[in-house]
Amino acid sequence: MNLQSISKGRLFWPLVALFLMVMVNFWFNPDFFSIKVVNNGLYGSVIDILNRAAPVMLIAMGMTLVIATRGIDISVGATVAISGAIAAALIGGSLEIKDGVQTYVSNTPMSLAILAALGVGLLCGLWNGFLVAGVGMQPIIATLILMVAGRGIAQLITGGQIVTIYYEPFFFFGNGFFLGVPFAIYLVAAVAVVLLLLVHRTALGLFVQAVGLNPTASRFSGISARALIFWVYGFCGVTAAVAGVIIASNVKSADGNNAGLMMELDAILAVALGGTSLDGGRFSLIGTLIGALILQTLSYAIYSLGVPPEINLVVKAIVVFVVCLIQSEALRNMLFQRRTRVEGQA
Amino acid sequence: MAQEPILEMHRIHKRFPGVVALKNVGIRLFPGEVHALMGQNGAGKSTLIKVLTGVEKPDGGDIRLAGKKIQPGSVLEAQDLGISTVYQEVNLCPNLSVAENIYIGRFPTRGPLIDWPLMQERARSALKALNLSVDVSLPLFSYPVAVQQMVAIARALSTEAQVLILDEPTSSLDEDEVGRLFEALRQLKSKGIAILFVTHFLDQTYAISDRITVLRNGEFEGEYMAADLPRLQLINKMVGREIDESAFGRQEGASNADSSGRRPFLATQRLGRAGAMQPIDLDVRCGEVLGLGGLLGSGRTETARMLFGIDPADTGSLSIEGVPVRVNTPHRAIQNGLAFCPEDRKTEGIVADLSIRENIILALQAKRGVFRFLSKKRQSAVAEDCIKQLGIKVADAESPISQLSGGNQQKAMLARWLATEPKMLILDEPTRGIDVAAKLEIMDLVKEQCRKGLAILFISSEMPEVLRVSDRIAVLRDRQKIGELAGNDADEQKVFRMIAGVDS
Numbered sequence: 080m081n082l083q084s085i086s087k088g089r090l091f092w093p094l095v096a097l098f099l100m101v102m103v104n105f106w107f108n109p110d111f112f113s114i115k116v117v118n119n120g121l122y123g124s125v126i127d128i129l130n131r132a133a134p135v136m137l138i139a140m141g142m143t144l145v146i147a148t149r150g151i152d153i154s155v156g157a158t159v160a161i162s163g164a165i166a167a168a169l170i171g172g173s174l175e176i177k178d179g180v181q182t183y184v185s186n187t188p189m190s191l192a193i194l195a196a197l198g199v200g201l202l203c204g205l206w207n208g209f210l211v212a213g214v215g216m217q218p219i220i221a222t223l224i225l226m227v228a229g230r231g232i233a234q235l236i237t238g239g240q241i242v243t244i245y246y247e248p249f250f251f252f253g254n255g256f257f258l259g260v261p262f263a264i265y266l267v268a269a270v271a272v273v274l275l276l277l278v279h280r281t282a283l284g285l286f287v288q289a290v291g292l293n294p295t296a297s298r299f300s301g302i303s304a305r306a307l308i309f310w311v312y313g314f315c316g317v318t319a320a321v322a323g324v325i326i327a328s329n330v331k332s333a334d335g336n337n338a339g340l341m342m343e344l345d346a347i348l349a350v351a352l353g354g355t356s357l358d359g360g361r362f363s364l365i366g367t368l369i370g371a372l373i374l375q376t377l378s379y380a381i382y383s384l385g386v387p388p389e390i391n392l393v394v395k396a397i398v399v400f401v402v403c404l405i406q407s408e409a410l411r412n413m414l415f416q417r418r419t420r421v422e423g424q425a
Numbered sequence: 426m427a428q429e430p431i432l433e434m435h436r437i438h439k440r441f442p443g444v445v446a447l448k449n450v451g452i453r454l455f456p457g458e459v460h461a462l463m464g465q466n467g468a469g470k471s472t473l474i475k476v477l478t479g480v481e482k483p484d485g486g487d488i489r490l491a492g493k494k495i496q497p498g499s500v501l502e503a504q505d506l507g508i509s510t511v512y513q514e515v516n517l518c519p520n521l522s523v524a525e526n527i528y529i530g531r532f533p534t535r536g537p538l539i540d541w542p543l544m545q546e547r548a549r550s551a552l553k554a555l556n557l558s559v560d561v562s563l564p565l566f567s568y569p570v571a572v573q574q575m576v577a578i579a580r581a582l583s584t585e586a587q588v589l590i591l592d593e594p595t596s597s598l599d600e601d602e603v604g605r606l607f608e609a610l611r612q613l614k615s616k617g618i619a620i621l622f623v624t625h626f627l628d629q630t631y632a633i634s635d636r637i638t639v640l641r642n643g644e645f646e647g648e649y650m651a652a653d654l655p656r657l658q659l660i661n662k663m664v665g666r667e668i669d670e671s672a673f674g675r676q677e678g679a680s681n682a683d684s685s686g687r688r689p690f691l692a693t694q695r696l697g698r699a700g701a702m703q704p705i706d707l708d709v710r711c712g713e714v715l716g717l718g719g720l721l722g723s724g725r726t727e728t729a730r731m732l733f734g735i736d737p738a739d740t741g742s743l744s745i746e747g748v749p750v751r752v753n754t755p756h757r758a759i760q761n762g763l764a765f766c767p768e769d770r771k772t773e774g775i776v777a778d779l780s781i782r783e784n785i786i787l788a789l790q791a792k793r794g795v796f797r798f799l800s801k802k803r804q805s806a807v808a809e810d811c812i813k814q815l816g817i818k819v820a821d822a823e824s825p826i827s828q829l830s831g832g833n834q835q836k837a838m839l840a841r842w843l844a845t846e847p848k849m850l851i852l853d854e855p856t857r858g859i860d861v862a863a864k865l866e867i868m869d870l871v872k873e874q875c876r877k878g879l880a881i882l883f884i885s886s887e888m889p890e891v892l893r894v895s896d897r898i899a900v901l902r903d904r905q906k907i908g909e910l911a912g913n914d915a916d917e918q919k920v921f922r923m924i925a926g927v928d929s
Contacts, residue, residue, distance in 0.1 A: 281798045282790045285779075289787060293776040299735065299767055300841065301759040301791035360778055 089354045089361075092406045093369040096352065100376040100398075107384055120256035124379065132375035133263035134159070134322035136368055138342060139349035140274055141204075141315030143367045146350050147291045148308050149359030150211055150218035155319040155346055157229025158203045159339025162196040162323030164236040167333030169195055172246025185246045197320045203229065204316020208309035226343070233335030243332045253329025263325050267368075270318060274364055287311065291359030349374055352402055373402065431456045431491055431619045432477075432508070432588050438485035439472055446472040447483075450645045452638050454588055454619040459610060461630045461651070462623045464640035465663055465721065465886070470623050473640070474590055477621075478510050479503040491587070509581035510590040517577055519566035524548035526565050527580045551579045555609040571602030575609065582613070589613065590621045595629055607633050625722030627656060627924070628903050641665045656925030660720070664888070664921070687713055688746075690849050690880040691732070691763075696741035702727040703905040704741050709849060714871070714881045716895030716912070718888060718920045724904035725884045726768055729851045732882070733765040734758040759792050762848035766838050766855055768884075770831070774838045777827040781819055782808040784826045784837055789844045811840035815870060832863025839870060849880040856885065868894055888917050900924060 104124065105111045114123035138155045145152045169192035172185045185192070203225060210221035244250075255262040278284035289297040290304045298304050322342070327333045351357060352373050353366030377398050381391045404410055430453040439447040447469045454460050464470050475481040477488065479497030488495050490506055497503035500510065517526045524545045525532075532539045533547065548561040557575050565573055574594055581589055591610075595603045610620060610633055624630055630637065630651070637654055639646040639662045646662050687710040697704035702724050709715045717725045730736045732743070737753040744750065745761050752758045758765070767773035775784055785808045790799055799807070808822045817836045819829065826837060835855060842850060852871065856864040871894060875881050885891050891898060896912045900923045908923050 282793075282795045285783060285787070285790060286795060289776050289779060289783075292778050293772070295773050296776050297787075299733075299755055299765065299773050300788040301756045302787070303754070303756050303791075307795075 089363050090366055090369065093353050093366050093373065096402045096405060097369050097373050097376065100373055100380065104376060104380045104383065107380070116259070119259060120261070121259045124383075126261065128372065128375045128379050129264050130261040131379075132371050133261075133267050134325055134339075135342065135345045135349055135374065136267045136371040137270055137318045137322045137325075138315075138346040139353075139367045139371050140270060140364055141318030142343075142346045143350050143353070143355055143362050143364055144274075144287055144311045145218075145315045146347070146355055146357055147287045147359055147362035148311055149291050149294070150308065150312070151347065151357075152204075152207055152222045152312060152315050153219060153343045153347075154203065154207060154222040154225035154229055155315065155322075156339040156342040157226050157233065158200050158316055158319035159323035159326060159342055160233035160333075160335050160337075161203060161229050161236070162200045162320035163327035163333040163338045164233040164242065164335050165199050166192050166196040166249075166324050166327050167242040167244050168236050170244055170246050170249055171242070172244055172249070174245060183245070183247050185249070189246065189249055193324055196324050197317055200316045200318075200320020200323065201313050202316070203319070204313040205309065207316065208312030211312060212305040212308040230335060233333075233338070235335075237333055237335045239335070241332050241334045244327065249328055250331060251328070253325045253327070263329075266321060266325065270321065271364065271368065278364065288360055288362070291362075345371075345374055348399060352399070352406070354406065374399075428455050428457075429492070430454055433489045434473070434477060434486065435489070436486040437473065437476055437483050437488075439469075439476060439481060440484050446643050447476070448644050449486075450640060450643070451486075452621075452645075453648065454621055455636070456587070456617045456619050457614050458635040459614060459620045459622055459633050460636045460638065461634035462621060462638050462640065463630065463659065463663055464646075468640040468663070469643040470640055471592070472643075474510070474592055474621075474623065477503070478508060478590065504584050504586075507585065507587035508590065509584055509586035509588070510592065511574070511577045511581050511594055512592050517565055517573065517580070519573075520564055522562050523552075523559060523565055523568070523576055524561040526576055527551055527561075527583055529580075531584075547583075548579075551583050552576070554582075554612070555579055556605070556612070557609075569602070571598050571605060574598065574602075574606065578606075578609065582618075586618065588619045588621065590623075592623045593625065594622075595624060595626060603629065625720060626903055627659070627720070630659075631656070639663055655927070657922055657927050660921045660925055663720075664917075687711055691743070691745050692747075693732070693743050694741055696731065696738045696743055698727070698731050698736055698738050698740070701736055701904070702731055702738075705906045707899060707906070709880045709882055711848070711880050712875060712878045713896045714875050714883050714894050714912075716891040716898040717882065717884045717901060718891050718898045718910075718924075719901035720924065721886060722903075723901040723924075725886075725901055726853055727904060728901070729765060729767075729853050729882065729884060732758070733763055733851060735765075756791065759788065759845060759847075763851065764788070764842035764845060764847035764849065765851040766835075766842060766853060768853040768857065770834055770838060770857075775826050775834055778825055780823045781812075781817075781826045781829065781837055782822040785811050785822075785840045785844060788841045792845050807844055808840075811837075811844055815840050815843075816866065830863075832867070835863070835867060836870070839867070843874065847879065849882065850874065851882045851884070853884045854886065855883075856887070856890065888920060892917065892920075902926075 111124045114121050114126060142152060142155065169187045170185045170189060172183060174181060175184050207222050207225060210216045211218050251262055253263060257265060286302050286307055289302060290307055294304055323339060326338055349370035350367050352370030353363055355362040355366060377395060381394055386394050432454040434452045437447050437450045450469060450473055452462065452473065462470050472481065476483045479499045479502050495506055497506060497508065521529065527548045528544050533543045534540055545561050552559060552561065552575065555575050555578060557572065559568060559572060565576060594606060598606065613620060622634060634651045636648065637651050637659065638648045641663060689708040689710045692708040694706060695704035705728060717728060719725055731738050734752040734754045734757050742749055743752060750761055752761060776787065782804055786799060786804045789807065805822065812819055812822060815836045817833050817840065819833065826834060829837065855867055871881060883891060883894055892915060898910045898912060898915050898920065899906055900908050900910065900920055902924050910919060
């Protein structure tokens with residue numbers, strides 16, 4: 080009985096999938112769990128997965144709220160590119176020697192550049208929110224506009240080039256360690272804590288669910304559904320911008336063409352793997368984080384097992400397909416019913 | 426008229442699982458006549474039309490077209506036989522041109538190619554026959570609904586129909602547009618086409634019909650010439666009671682005291698919304714139940730939606746406690762102390778997958794806003810309180826509200842609104858779809874709240890219910906307020922007389 084109630088919990092199947100994925104890694108790579116201390120930083124497969132998953136985890140959290148309101152945002156990849164380009168263009172940077180001391184000089188103060196990148200991310204999100212909630216466009220079309228145009232905007236900012244950043248303090252976001260743990264993980268944790276507080280300690284969670292489940296009844300109950308949807312898209316834009324800054328910092332450059340490419344799909348997949356229905360309504364932020372980790376663990380396994388690069392997308396697709404099947408209640412019921420029927424006959 | 430009917434349906438039976446939808450129903454359509462099919466909701470009008478147009482197969486009875494027995498198995502077959510239908514919602518393709526819409530599926534061709542000039546020429550003349558000249562090459566969506574409705578009729582007629590069925594064609598049209606439609610119908614009449622017209626509007630019935638068939642509870646009530654059937658009698662026949670003044674004693678209003686001296690809570694001056702509700706003057710007083718009386722389509726729900734800011738008014742003004750306010754969203758309405766239990770509980774009321782607790786506190790939390798969060802403990806306290814007070818039968822406030830019975834769901838909706846401590850409660854069909862015992866309980870709850878000083882606007886399609894609970898009744902007809910009656914000297918006959926426009 081107890082087991083049954085656990086398996087009905089919404090996080091059960093995502094956790095099972097993550098556990099299996101980790102075990103596959105461990106099977107082929109006994110060193111999977113080992114963590115070494117190098118230069119005051121922790122290194123190891125697990126840390127690496129957490130660190131690499133950070134951008135998708137961030138975006139997927141914003142995406143979770145969007146999807147819970149029956150929406151979708153396929154422009155987050157482009158927003159990543161735009162915010163990365165803004166940060167890179169504003170920081171630029173060079174190494175100068177002043178009074179015989181080497182100092183890093185940025186074009187604009189770094190804090191300002193990062194605020195600008197996040198602000199632009201917010202604007203991108205609010206633009207989507209305006210199209211969906213204000214104009215009444217279908218979310219996939221509304222965000223498709225920015226998905227296409229955003230790449231162009233990012234390239235305009237970078238002048239069609241890959242802009243390299245020469246300002247070392249900026250590299251900390253994507254490469255630095257704080258108390259031994261990669262800094263990007265702290266960013267994920269901070270956003271997750273803020274979001275969990277908002278969802279559980281304000282009425283945001285209730286309103287998002289109500290709007291996703293029954294928009295009409297929610298409006299009739301006095302929820303300002305349009306304002307809510309507007310800001311949810313705005314928030315999603317901000318998470319994409321944070322991811323964009325991390326990525327730009329990590330690769331020390333901004334590439335309007337390739338930064339965040341296809342990331343919207345990974346984010347949506349993470350949400351789905353985490354057990355949030357794409358029909359809107361009930362959602363799980365923790366589930367989404369687990370979903371993002373499933374994806375990253377899978378990628379890690381594919382690389383570490385030496386799956387030939389030409390088939391690794393196929394392998395990824397097959398695994399994702401199986402994980403989705405495991406989570407499908409309809410399929411489980413079908414299998415379960417068949418088993419009981421066989422037992423009944425025996 | 427000594428003519429033979431062109432179409433005759435005889436002793437039609439239709440059963441759906443659990444209900445008998447049609448029992449011994451017949452109808453006769455004569456060439457060159459407009460025949461109105463009347464009846465309340467659930468009387469069987471739409472089922473009858475579905476049987477006639479081949480959507481549903483009858484369980485018994487026969488249909489004769491020009492003396493020959495027919496059994497249409499689909500809309501297409503019915504159309505080939507000469508029975509064309511125009512549905513309530515225009516079901517054409519808005520992105521195609523007018524001409525394409527009229528001839529879709531039957532494009533005139535020249536060899537393997539569509540003959541566009543010929544098609545446009547024919548479309549023009551088909552519309553001309555309806556007194557309409559528009560550019561037939563433009564997409565349909567560029568025209569107003571009335572024109573679209575005409576296009577639908579032109580399409581129906583282009584199949585050489587002998588019988589034209591119009592299922593509430595006027596529900597989305599304004600007065601001028603209805604006039605144009607009727608002109609077209611009169612022309613069709615003169616060409617000998619038999620028209621079956623379904624509507625809820627009494628004025629329109631009398632403006633256009635020659636003959637009226639009344640259905641009630643799936644049974645044939647009678648066929649009458651429109652000229653020989655006074656409105657009041659028509660209403661009586663639809664409602665199904667010979668209304669006799671002595672049969673109804675004094676209704677117990679919520680308060681026995683004379684309410685005219687009470688403080689008005691909400692007052693409207695010429696408040697209206699184009700296409701939904703003609704300008705209306707209403708005042709709802711504290712501690713008083715104002716009933717909205719009227720037949721289906723008279724504008725009862727439209728009035729409620731307008732007051733609550735769902736479909737905001739575009740003319741007139743509204744004041745609450747003497748202060749003019751603009752209520753353009755439900756949120757604003759709630760801030761002003763209003764509450765609204767909508768008619769359609771499933772799609773507009775409950776959020777099925779949320780728990781009973783969450784459903785109850787939803788409006789209260791919305792009134793407080795996102796950041797003034799009710800802790801889960803306080804939510805539970807509020808919910809438990811409401812559950813006890815209203816006697817909602819639940820095992821666990823955390824289970825989904827969809828598990829409750831209809832009556833208990835409705836009580837939970839009442840609880841949702843009472844939790845916001847409103848000053849005025851709008852109840853649209855609060856007793857629909859729930860059993861008798863729950864009905865009485867809900868009526869008692871309404872009266873009790875009213876005695877506590879709540880202003881209540883009560884809407885129900887069941888006139889006895891309105892009469893029993895209301896202190897005053899505003900009578901609506903065809904989206905207009907036509908008068909007001911004091912509860913203690915109102916009875917069904919007076920209300921229906923007023924609706925019929927007969928002086929009592």
